[in-house]
Amino acid sequence: MAHLSSATPSQPIPARQAGAGRSFRTRGSWLLRAASLVLCILLWQLFSWLPLDLGFITFRNVPPPTEVADAALHLFSSPKLFNHVSSSLWRVLCGYGLAAVAGIALGLLVGRSRLAGQVLMPPLELLRPIPAVAWIPLAILMFASSELSMIFITFTGALFPILLGTIHGVESVDPRLVASARSLGAGPRAILLEVVLPAAAPGIVTGLAIGMGTSWFCLVTAEMISGQYGIGYYTWESYTLQNYPDIVVGMILIGLLGMGSSALLRLAGARLMPWHKSGEARR
Known part of the structure; x- marks a missing residue:
């Protein structure tokens, strides 16, 4: 009985943990999207500085x-x-x-x-x-x-x-x-x-x-x-x-x-x- 009574208050915890997990995944998703945009801008800046010229594509005239x-x-x-x-x-x-x-x-x-x-x-x-x-x-x-x-x-x-x-x-x-x-x-x-x-x-x-x-x-x-x-x-x-x-x-x-x-x-x-x-x- 003591074991059952001590387990009863812990029942809502998984629901709270699931909500926290969803919130964490949502924040992680937005951070990942923002990081991908920042990475693209950094690569763009890098290719403009070099400038990248592969013959079939060049960044010489692309503004940074x-x-x-x-x-x-x-x-x-x-x-x-x-x-x-x-x-x-x-x-x-x-x-x-x-x-x-x-x-x-x-x-x-x-x-x-x-x-x-x-x-x-x-x-x-x-x-x-x-x-x-x-x-x-x-x-x-x-x-x-x-x-x-x-x-x-x-x-x-x-x-x-x-x-x-x-x-x-x-x-x-x-x-x-x-x-x-x-x-x-x-x-x-x-x-x-x-x-x-x-x-x-x-x-x-x-x-x-x-x-x-x-x-x-x-x-x-x-x-x-x-x-x-x-x-x-x-x-x-x-x-x-x-x-x-x-x-x-x-x-x-x-x-x-x-x-x-x-x-x-x-x-x-x-x-x-x-x-x-x-x-x-x-x-």
Whole structure:
């Protein structure tokens, strides 16, 4: 009895230890990610100092991180930063927002209807491999302003990842769930909203996150050719003016904006899908 009574208070300890272990692993994960970025910057600085020249690749003309940091500080103190970033954000929000609505709607239609898939997928699959650069001349001819053409190119870049993610999410829904809901008297609308959408949500969120990255890629390509403001235009203008540190600053801004927007989408998806958190935590 004494042995049992002394063991009883120790029962909550493993739970606390497990929580502490998860917290330690989380901190270790963030430290490892930060260390990898620092290592990349140090290697970049080292290759610029040497400079590294292997014949097929050279760092002789690549600005070191110190010069890039000076250029970034100069841009952040300039009013041009707001103009470039706000222009790019507006184009991405418009093009991506339209692509999200169209991609999810078409994906649900194709995923739930075999006839719709047979009619819509052949032209969509034909258009999907066309790169954003190939759309630029046609977009300039189709739209009255360069602003609309850039939004269109962003739309096309984001549409197909969202569409395919939605289709795969809908097709992965367990048919037994649909059959059970139908046997309980649920109509098509209730099945779509209460069964299909929650089950397909992880695939949809994945497509939305991938589509955000491709929308930034396509926008920057369009801004290099047709823009007057924007991160892509700033990067290309820096190259034509031979301001090489500014090129890297533009590239880093593109990466930060794309990474940040994708992270916000994944965070929103995790908040909207609490039933999917366990799978995310294991990854």
